[in-house]
Amino acid sequence: MKKFIPISLVFFAVVFFSACEYEFIKPLDPGIDPNEPQSFSSDILPIFEAQDCVSCHSSVGTQFSLEAGSAYQNILNLNLADTGNPEQSVLYTVPDPTNPDQHPATYTTEQAARVLIWIQQGAQNN
Amino acid sequence: MKKFILFILITLMSTGAILAQEEKKEDKPVRAPFESGILIDSRTVFNPVKKTLEFNIQHRFAQIEDFNNLYGIYGASNIRLALNYSVMDKLMIGFGTTKDQKLQDFQLKYVILEQTRENTIPVGLAFYGNMAIDGRNEDVFGLNYEFTNRFSYFAQLIISRKISYALSLQLAPSFSHVNAVLPGYEHDKIGISFNGRLRVSPQSSIIFNYDQPLEIEAIYENKEPALKPKANVALGWEISTSTHAFQIFISSARALVPQYNMMYNTNDFFDGGIFFGFNITRLWSF
Numbered sequence: 001m002k003k004f005i006p007i008s009l010v011f012f013a014v015v016f017f018s019a020c021e022y023e024f025i026k027p028l029d030p031g032i033d034p035n036e037p038q039s040f041s042s043d044i045l046p047i048f049e050a051q052d053c054v055s056c057h058s059s060v061g062t063q064f065s066l067e068a069g070s071a072y073q074n075i076l077n078l079n080l081a082d083t084g085n086p087e088q089s090v091l092y093t094v095p096d097p098t099n100p101d102q103h104p105a106t107y108t109t110e111q112a113a114r115v116l117i118w119i120q121q122g123a124q125n126n
Numbered sequence: 127m128k129k130f131i132l133f134i135l136i137t138l139m140s141t142g143a144i145l146a147q148e149e150k151k152e153d154k155p156v157r158a159p160f161e162s163g164i165l166i167d168s169r170t171v172f173n174p175v176k177k178t179l180e181f182n183i184q185h186r187f188a189q190i191e192d193f194n195n196l197y198g199i200y201g202a203s204n205i206r207l208a209l210n211y212s213v214m215d216k217l218m219i220g221f222g223t224t225k226d227q228k229l230q231d232f233q234l235k236y237v238i239l240e241q242t243r244e245n246t247i248p249v250g251l252a253f254y255g256n257m258a259i260d261g262r263n264e265d266v267f268g269l270n271y272e273f274t275n276r277f278s279y280f281a282q283l284i285i286s287r288k289i290s291y292a293l294s295l296q297l298a299p300s301f302s303h304v305n306a307v308l309p310g311y312e313h314d315k316i317g318i319s320f321n322g323r324l325r326v327s328p329q330s331s332i333i334f335n336y337d338q339p340l341e342i343e344a345i346y347e348n349k350e351p352a353l354k355p356k357a358n359v360a361l362g363w364e365i366s367t368s369t370h371a372f373q374i375f376i377s378s379a380r381a382l383v384p385q386y387n388m389m390y391n392t393n394d395f396f397d398g399g400i401f402f403g404f405n406i407t408r409l410w411s412f
Contacts, residue, residue, distance in 0.1 A: 009236065019277050019305070020279065020303060020305065021305040022305075022313050022347075023270075023272075023275055024308070025267055026269040027268050027269070028268050056201075056202045063202065097265050098266075103202075104202050104204075104225060104226055106266060108263055109268075110265075
Protein backbone atom coordinates (compact mmCIF):
# COMPACT_ATOMS: atom_id res chain seq x y z
CA MET A 1 0.00 0.00 0.00
CA LYS A 2 2.88 2.35 0.77
CA LYS A 3 3.94 2.07 -2.85
CA PHE A 4 0.51 3.26 -3.90
CA ILE A 5 1.15 6.89 -2.91
CA PRO A 6 4.23 7.57 -5.03
CA ILE A 7 2.79 5.55 -7.94
CA SER A 8 -0.50 7.41 -7.88
CA LEU A 9 1.21 10.77 -7.50
CA VAL A 10 3.53 10.04 -10.42
CA PHE A 11 0.55 8.82 -12.49
CA PHE A 12 -1.39 11.97 -11.63
CA ALA A 13 1.59 14.19 -12.47
CA VAL A 14 2.08 12.45 -15.83
CA VAL A 15 -1.60 12.80 -16.73
CA PHE A 16 -1.55 16.35 -15.43
CA PHE A 17 1.29 17.60 -17.56
CA SER A 18 1.16 15.34 -20.63
CA ALA A 19 -2.13 16.72 -21.92
CA CYS A 20 -1.41 20.33 -20.98
CA GLU A 21 -1.79 22.51 -24.09
CA TYR A 22 -1.94 26.15 -25.11
CA GLU A 23 -4.57 26.26 -27.88
CA PHE A 24 -6.61 29.21 -29.11
CA ILE A 25 -10.14 28.51 -30.31
CA LYS A 26 -10.78 29.46 -33.94
CA PRO A 27 -14.55 29.80 -34.42
CA LEU A 28 -16.12 27.44 -36.95
CA ASP A 29 -17.60 28.54 -40.25
CA PRO A 30 -21.33 27.94 -39.68
CA GLY A 31 -21.83 27.07 -43.35
CA ILE A 32 -25.05 29.05 -43.70
CA ASP A 33 -25.78 31.57 -46.43
CA PRO A 34 -26.62 34.91 -44.71
CA ASN A 35 -29.18 35.55 -47.45
CA GLU A 36 -31.06 32.33 -46.76
CA PRO A 37 -34.40 33.34 -45.16
CA GLN A 38 -34.75 32.10 -41.57
CA SER A 39 -38.19 31.23 -40.29
CA PHE A 40 -39.03 31.65 -36.62
CA SER A 41 -41.35 28.65 -36.49
CA SER A 42 -39.31 26.19 -38.53
CA ASP A 43 -35.70 27.35 -37.89
CA ILE A 44 -35.54 29.19 -34.55
CA LEU A 45 -38.15 27.52 -32.30
CA PRO A 46 -36.72 24.01 -32.86
CA ILE A 47 -33.36 25.29 -31.53
CA PHE A 48 -34.95 26.11 -28.15
CA GLU A 49 -36.25 22.55 -28.03
CA ALA A 50 -33.01 20.96 -29.27
CA GLN A 51 -30.85 22.78 -26.70
CA ASP A 52 -33.39 22.12 -23.94
CA CYS A 53 -33.70 25.89 -23.31
CA VAL A 54 -37.34 25.21 -22.48
CA SER A 55 -36.44 23.13 -19.41
CA CYS A 56 -35.64 26.39 -17.57
CA HIS A 57 -37.40 28.87 -19.87
CA SER A 58 -40.87 27.43 -19.46
CA SER A 59 -44.23 28.87 -18.52
CA VAL A 60 -43.95 27.03 -15.18
CA GLY A 61 -40.77 28.74 -13.92
CA THR A 62 -39.97 32.41 -13.41
CA GLN A 63 -37.55 32.62 -16.36
CA PHE A 64 -39.21 34.04 -19.47
CA SER A 65 -40.72 31.22 -21.50
CA LEU A 66 -39.29 30.07 -24.82
CA GLU A 67 -42.07 27.57 -25.40
CA ALA A 68 -43.81 27.57 -28.76
CA GLY A 69 -46.91 29.49 -27.66
CA SER A 70 -45.21 32.38 -25.88
CA ALA A 71 -41.61 32.54 -27.15
CA TYR A 72 -42.06 35.21 -29.82
CA GLN A 73 -44.10 37.51 -27.58
CA ASN A 74 -41.48 37.25 -24.81
CA ILE A 75 -38.62 37.91 -27.21
CA LEU A 76 -40.47 41.01 -28.37
CA ASN A 77 -41.53 42.23 -24.91
CA LEU A 78 -38.11 41.76 -23.31
CA ASN A 79 -36.27 43.13 -26.36
CA LEU A 80 -34.14 39.98 -26.61
CA ALA A 81 -33.74 40.41 -30.37
CA ASP A 82 -32.29 43.85 -31.08
CA THR A 83 -32.77 44.41 -34.80
CA GLY A 84 -30.87 47.71 -34.59
CA ASN A 85 -27.80 45.93 -33.24
CA PRO A 86 -28.29 42.21 -33.94
CA GLU A 87 -24.85 41.11 -32.71
CA GLN A 88 -25.58 42.52 -29.25
CA SER A 89 -28.96 40.78 -28.94
CA VAL A 90 -29.37 38.81 -25.72
CA LEU A 91 -30.98 35.95 -27.65
CA TYR A 92 -27.77 35.64 -29.65
CA THR A 93 -24.98 36.58 -27.21
CA VAL A 94 -25.93 34.69 -24.03
CA PRO A 95 -26.10 31.13 -25.47
CA ASP A 96 -23.45 31.80 -28.14
CA PRO A 97 -20.84 28.99 -28.05
CA THR A 98 -17.98 31.51 -28.00
CA ASN A 99 -19.33 33.26 -24.89
CA PRO A 100 -17.19 32.16 -21.90
CA ASP A 101 -19.92 33.13 -19.42
CA GLN A 102 -21.50 30.11 -17.88
CA HIS A 103 -25.02 29.96 -19.30
CA PRO A 104 -26.31 26.39 -18.88
CA ALA A 105 -27.21 25.92 -22.58
CA THR A 106 -25.19 26.94 -25.64
CA TYR A 107 -26.10 26.96 -29.32
CA THR A 108 -24.04 25.11 -31.87
CA THR A 109 -22.20 27.40 -34.29
CA GLU A 110 -24.87 26.76 -36.92
CA GLN A 111 -27.71 27.50 -34.50
CA ALA A 112 -26.02 30.72 -33.35
CA ALA A 113 -25.65 31.80 -36.99
CA ARG A 114 -29.33 31.04 -37.70
CA VAL A 115 -30.45 33.12 -34.69
CA LEU A 116 -28.20 36.02 -35.72
CA ILE A 117 -29.37 35.95 -39.34
CA TRP A 118 -33.00 35.76 -38.24
CA ILE A 119 -32.50 38.92 -36.12
CA GLN A 120 -30.64 40.65 -38.96
CA GLN A 121 -33.57 39.82 -41.23
CA GLY A 122 -35.90 41.72 -38.89
CA ALA A 123 -36.82 39.10 -36.25
CA GLN A 124 -40.15 38.35 -37.93
CA ASN A 125 -42.78 36.01 -36.53
CA ASN A 126 -42.70 33.95 -39.73
CA MET B 127 24.26 -4.53 48.55
CA LYS B 128 21.99 -1.71 49.77
CA LYS B 129 23.82 0.61 47.47
CA PHE B 130 23.26 -1.80 44.59
CA ILE B 131 19.49 -2.04 45.27
CA LEU B 132 19.32 1.73 45.61
CA PHE B 133 21.20 2.07 42.30
CA ILE B 134 18.75 -0.28 40.55
CA LEU B 135 15.74 1.51 42.02
CA ILE B 136 17.06 4.92 40.98
CA THR B 137 17.86 3.57 37.54
CA LEU B 138 14.36 2.08 37.14
CA MET B 139 12.67 5.21 38.44
CA SER B 140 14.67 7.49 36.24
CA THR B 141 14.05 5.22 33.24
CA GLY B 142 10.35 5.27 34.10
CA ALA B 143 10.44 9.04 34.38
CA ILE B 144 12.19 9.33 31.04
CA LEU B 145 9.67 6.96 29.45
CA ALA B 146 6.83 8.92 30.99
CA GLN B 147 8.32 12.11 29.61
CA GLU B 148 8.60 10.51 26.20
CA GLU B 149 4.96 9.44 26.36
CA LYS B 150 4.05 13.00 27.22
CA LYS B 151 6.04 14.25 24.27
CA GLU B 152 4.17 12.07 21.78
CA ASP B 153 2.48 14.77 19.77
CA LYS B 154 -0.84 13.89 18.14
CA PRO B 155 -2.45 15.74 15.24
CA VAL B 156 -4.93 18.46 16.22
CA ARG B 157 -8.54 17.39 16.35
CA ALA B 158 -10.68 18.36 13.30
CA PRO B 159 -9.26 21.66 12.05
CA PHE B 160 -12.23 21.60 9.63
CA GLU B 161 -15.42 19.56 9.55
CA SER B 162 -15.55 18.88 5.83
CA GLY B 163 -13.23 18.51 2.83
CA ILE B 164 -15.03 21.45 1.24
CA LEU B 165 -15.31 24.97 2.63
CA ILE B 166 -17.80 26.91 0.42
CA ASP B 167 -15.80 27.05 -2.86
CA SER B 168 -12.44 25.85 -1.53
CA ARG B 169 -10.93 22.61 -0.33
CA THR B 170 -9.61 22.08 3.19
CA VAL B 171 -6.75 20.07 4.71
CA PHE B 172 -9.37 17.80 6.28
CA ASN B 173 -9.29 14.27 4.88
CA PRO B 174 -11.66 11.54 6.12
CA VAL B 175 -9.94 8.44 7.54
CA LYS B 176 -8.97 5.51 5.35
CA LYS B 177 -11.81 3.61 3.62
CA THR B 178 -14.29 6.47 3.94
CA LEU B 179 -16.56 7.42 1.09
CA GLU B 180 -17.51 11.09 0.94
CA PHE B 181 -20.50 12.34 -1.04
CA ASN B 182 -20.61 16.05 -1.85
CA ILE B 183 -23.58 18.00 -3.13
CA GLN B 184 -22.68 21.55 -4.11
CA HIS B 185 -25.59 23.70 -5.17
CA ARG B 186 -25.56 27.27 -6.43
CA PHE B 187 -28.79 29.11 -7.20
CA ALA B 188 -29.09 31.84 -9.82
CA GLN B 189 -27.90 35.39 -9.16
CA ILE B 190 -29.89 37.18 -6.45
CA GLU B 191 -32.19 39.62 -8.23
CA ASP B 192 -35.52 40.34 -6.60
CA PHE B 193 -38.52 38.76 -4.96
CA ASN B 194 -39.88 37.74 -8.37
CA ASN B 195 -37.15 35.13 -8.75
CA LEU B 196 -37.13 34.59 -4.97
CA TYR B 197 -33.62 36.02 -4.74
CA GLY B 198 -32.20 33.58 -7.27
CA ILE B 199 -33.85 30.44 -5.94
CA TYR B 200 -36.26 30.14 -8.91
CA GLY B 201 -33.52 30.83 -11.48
CA ALA B 202 -31.25 28.51 -13.42
CA SER B 203 -28.98 26.84 -10.89
CA ASN B 204 -25.63 25.10 -11.04
CA ILE B 205 -25.01 21.83 -9.23
CA ARG B 206 -22.08 19.49 -8.68
CA LEU B 207 -22.29 15.94 -7.35
CA ALA B 208 -19.08 14.22 -6.31
CA LEU B 209 -17.90 10.98 -4.74
CA ASN B 210 -14.52 10.93 -3.02
CA TYR B 211 -12.81 7.95 -1.47
CA SER B 212 -10.03 7.99 1.10
CA VAL B 213 -7.61 5.36 -0.13
CA MET B 214 -5.36 6.10 2.85
CA ASP B 215 -5.70 8.38 5.84
CA LYS B 216 -3.80 11.02 3.92
CA LEU B 217 -4.88 10.36 0.34
CA MET B 218 -8.25 10.99 -1.26
CA ILE B 219 -9.29 10.46 -4.88
CA GLY B 220 -12.60 11.48 -6.36
CA PHE B 221 -14.85 12.16 -9.30
CA GLY B 222 -17.43 14.89 -9.76
CA THR B 223 -19.93 16.02 -12.34
CA THR B 224 -21.20 19.59 -12.78
CA LYS B 225 -24.21 20.95 -14.64
CA ASP B 226 -22.68 24.12 -16.14
CA GLN B 227 -20.45 23.24 -19.10
CA LYS B 228 -21.12 19.56 -18.29
CA LEU B 229 -17.79 19.40 -16.49
CA GLN B 230 -16.50 15.98 -15.42
CA ASP B 231 -13.66 16.30 -12.93
CA PHE B 232 -11.16 13.89 -11.40
CA GLN B 233 -9.51 15.02 -8.22
CA LEU B 234 -6.83 14.08 -5.75
CA LYS B 235 -5.94 15.38 -2.31
CA TYR B 236 -2.86 14.40 -0.35
CA VAL B 237 -2.25 15.54 3.20
CA ILE B 238 1.48 16.23 3.42
CA LEU B 239 1.62 17.42 7.04
CA GLU B 240 -0.81 17.48 9.91
CA GLN B 241 -0.62 20.21 12.53
CA THR B 242 0.11 18.72 15.96
CA ARG B 243 -1.26 19.60 19.37
CA GLU B 244 2.10 20.53 20.88
CA ASN B 245 3.15 22.51 17.82
CA THR B 246 5.91 20.11 16.80
CA ILE B 247 4.36 20.74 13.39
CA PRO B 248 2.77 24.18 13.58
CA VAL B 249 0.72 24.03 10.34
CA GLY B 250 -1.20 21.56 8.23
CA LEU B 251 -0.22 21.18 4.61
CA ALA B 252 -2.10 19.49 1.77
CA PHE B 253 -1.94 19.27 -2.00
CA TYR B 254 -5.15 19.41 -4.00
CA GLY B 255 -5.26 18.84 -7.76
CA ASN B 256 -7.92 18.19 -10.33
CA MET B 257 -8.42 17.70 -14.03
CA ALA B 258 -11.77 18.64 -15.56
CA ILE B 259 -13.24 17.72 -18.94
CA ASP B 260 -15.65 20.16 -20.61
CA GLY B 261 -18.51 18.03 -21.91
CA ARG B 262 -20.22 20.56 -24.18
CA ASN B 263 -20.83 20.23 -27.89
CA GLU B 264 -17.54 20.17 -29.83
CA ASP B 265 -18.61 23.27 -31.81
CA VAL B 266 -17.59 25.25 -28.72
CA PHE B 267 -13.95 24.39 -29.44
CA GLY B 268 -14.02 25.61 -33.05
CA LEU B 269 -11.78 24.52 -35.89
CA ASN B 270 -9.08 21.85 -35.43
CA TYR B 271 -10.96 20.29 -32.54
CA GLU B 272 -9.10 17.73 -30.44
CA PHE B 273 -10.37 15.96 -27.34
CA THR B 274 -7.63 17.53 -25.20
CA ASN B 275 -9.11 21.00 -25.93
CA ARG B 276 -11.68 20.09 -23.29
CA PHE B 277 -9.18 19.71 -20.45
CA SER B 278 -8.52 22.15 -17.63
CA TYR B 279 -6.41 21.80 -14.51
CA PHE B 280 -6.13 23.13 -10.98
CA ALA B 281 -3.27 22.59 -8.52
CA GLN B 282 -3.25 24.05 -5.03
CA LEU B 283 -1.10 23.92 -1.93
CA ILE B 284 -3.23 24.39 1.18
CA ILE B 285 -1.58 25.70 4.33
CA SER B 286 -3.76 25.62 7.43
CA ARG B 287 -3.47 26.61 11.03
CA LYS B 288 -5.91 25.74 13.78
CA ILE B 289 -5.32 28.78 15.93
CA SER B 290 -7.70 27.87 18.73
CA TYR B 291 -10.58 25.51 19.41
CA ALA B 292 -12.84 27.96 17.59
CA LEU B 293 -10.71 29.44 14.85
CA SER B 294 -9.07 27.67 11.89
CA LEU B 295 -7.61 29.53 8.92
CA GLN B 296 -6.19 28.50 5.56
CA LEU B 297 -4.04 30.17 2.94
CA ALA B 298 -3.81 28.44 -0.42
CA PRO B 299 -1.82 29.51 -3.47
CA SER B 300 -3.05 27.89 -6.67
CA PHE B 301 -2.34 27.45 -10.37
CA SER B 302 -5.15 27.13 -12.91
CA HIS B 303 -4.81 26.16 -16.56
CA VAL B 304 -7.35 25.82 -19.37
CA ASN B 305 -6.16 24.09 -22.56
CA ALA B 306 -8.25 25.96 -25.14
CA VAL B 307 -9.37 29.58 -24.80
CA LEU B 308 -10.77 32.24 -27.10
CA PRO B 309 -8.29 34.66 -28.67
CA GLY B 310 -7.32 37.36 -26.18
CA TYR B 311 -7.92 35.17 -23.13
CA GLU B 312 -5.25 33.69 -20.86
CA HIS B 313 -4.48 29.98 -20.46
CA ASP B 314 -2.92 30.26 -17.00
CA LYS B 315 -3.85 31.98 -13.79
CA ILE B 316 -2.09 32.08 -10.44
CA GLY B 317 -4.39 32.75 -7.54
CA ILE B 318 -4.53 32.81 -3.79
CA SER B 319 -7.32 31.78 -1.48
CA PHE B 320 -7.88 32.71 2.13
CA ASN B 321 -10.61 31.03 4.12
CA GLY B 322 -11.56 29.80 7.53
CA ARG B 323 -14.14 29.01 10.10
CA LEU B 324 -15.05 30.43 13.47
CA ARG B 325 -16.86 27.94 15.67
CA VAL B 326 -19.69 29.58 17.62
CA SER B 327 -21.21 26.47 19.18
CA PRO B 328 -20.14 22.79 19.28
CA GLN B 329 -21.85 22.15 15.93
CA SER B 330 -22.09 25.55 14.28
CA SER B 331 -19.48 27.78 12.68
CA ILE B 332 -19.30 31.01 10.73
CA ILE B 333 -17.36 30.28 7.53
CA PHE B 334 -15.80 32.54 4.92
CA ASN B 335 -13.83 32.20 1.72
CA TYR B 336 -11.92 34.66 -0.45
CA ASP B 337 -10.35 33.68 -3.79
CA GLN B 338 -8.20 36.28 -5.51
CA PRO B 339 -6.95 35.66 -9.06
CA LEU B 340 -3.61 37.46 -9.35
CA GLU B 341 -2.76 39.67 -12.33
CA ILE B 342 0.89 38.84 -12.96
CA GLU B 343 2.08 40.61 -16.10
CA ALA B 344 5.17 38.38 -16.31
CA ILE B 345 2.99 35.40 -17.26
CA TYR B 346 0.55 37.28 -19.53
CA GLU B 347 0.25 35.91 -23.06
CA ASN B 348 -1.68 38.99 -24.21
CA LYS B 349 -0.67 42.60 -23.71
CA GLU B 350 -4.05 43.25 -22.19
CA PRO B 351 -6.12 40.12 -21.44
CA ALA B 352 -9.74 40.14 -22.67
CA LEU B 353 -10.93 39.24 -19.18
CA LYS B 354 -9.53 40.03 -15.76
CA PRO B 355 -11.46 37.71 -13.45
CA LYS B 356 -13.02 39.10 -10.28
CA ALA B 357 -12.34 37.94 -6.74
CA ASN B 358 -14.75 35.49 -5.19
CA VAL B 359 -16.08 36.56 -1.80
CA ALA B 360 -18.23 34.21 0.24
CA LEU B 361 -19.71 34.14 3.73
CA GLY B 362 -21.79 31.43 5.34
CA TRP B 363 -22.85 29.20 8.17
CA GLU B 364 -21.84 25.59 8.77
CA ILE B 365 -23.67 22.97 10.81
CA SER B 366 -21.87 19.68 11.27
CA THR B 367 -22.09 16.29 12.91
CA SER B 368 -19.56 13.46 12.78
CA THR B 369 -20.79 12.22 9.39
CA HIS B 370 -22.53 15.28 7.92
CA ALA B 371 -21.61 18.85 7.19
CA PHE B 372 -24.13 21.35 5.90
CA GLN B 373 -23.02 24.77 4.71
CA ILE B 374 -25.32 27.57 3.57
CA PHE B 375 -23.79 30.75 2.21
CA ILE B 376 -23.74 33.65 -0.21
CA SER B 377 -20.94 33.71 -2.76
CA SER B 378 -19.96 35.67 -5.85
CA ALA B 379 -18.90 32.54 -7.75
CA ARG B 380 -21.24 30.53 -9.92
CA ALA B 381 -18.74 27.92 -11.08
CA LEU B 382 -18.25 24.90 -8.82
CA VAL B 383 -14.93 23.68 -10.23
CA PRO B 384 -12.22 25.97 -8.87
CA GLN B 385 -10.23 26.70 -12.06
CA TYR B 386 -13.35 28.16 -13.69
CA ASN B 387 -13.72 30.59 -10.78
CA MET B 388 -10.09 31.65 -10.99
CA MET B 389 -10.17 32.01 -14.80
CA TYR B 390 -13.65 33.32 -15.61
CA ASN B 391 -15.45 34.81 -12.61
CA THR B 392 -17.13 38.04 -13.74
CA ASN B 393 -19.33 38.58 -10.67
CA ASP B 394 -18.50 41.42 -8.32
CA PHE B 395 -19.71 40.69 -4.79
CA PHE B 396 -19.97 44.40 -4.01
CA ASP B 397 -21.90 45.17 -7.18
CA GLY B 398 -24.79 42.72 -6.91
CA GLY B 399 -23.02 39.59 -8.21
CA ILE B 400 -24.19 37.39 -5.33
CA PHE B 401 -25.61 33.87 -5.33
CA PHE B 402 -27.20 31.75 -2.62
CA GLY B 403 -25.68 28.30 -2.30
CA PHE B 404 -25.34 25.28 -0.08
CA ASN B 405 -23.02 22.29 0.29
CA ILE B 406 -23.90 18.97 1.85
CA THR B 407 -21.23 16.43 2.76
CA ARG B 408 -22.07 12.90 3.87
CA LEU B 409 -19.49 10.34 5.00
CA TRP B 410 -19.74 6.54 5.02
CA SER B 411 -17.05 4.37 6.58
CA PHE B 412 -16.32 0.88 5.32
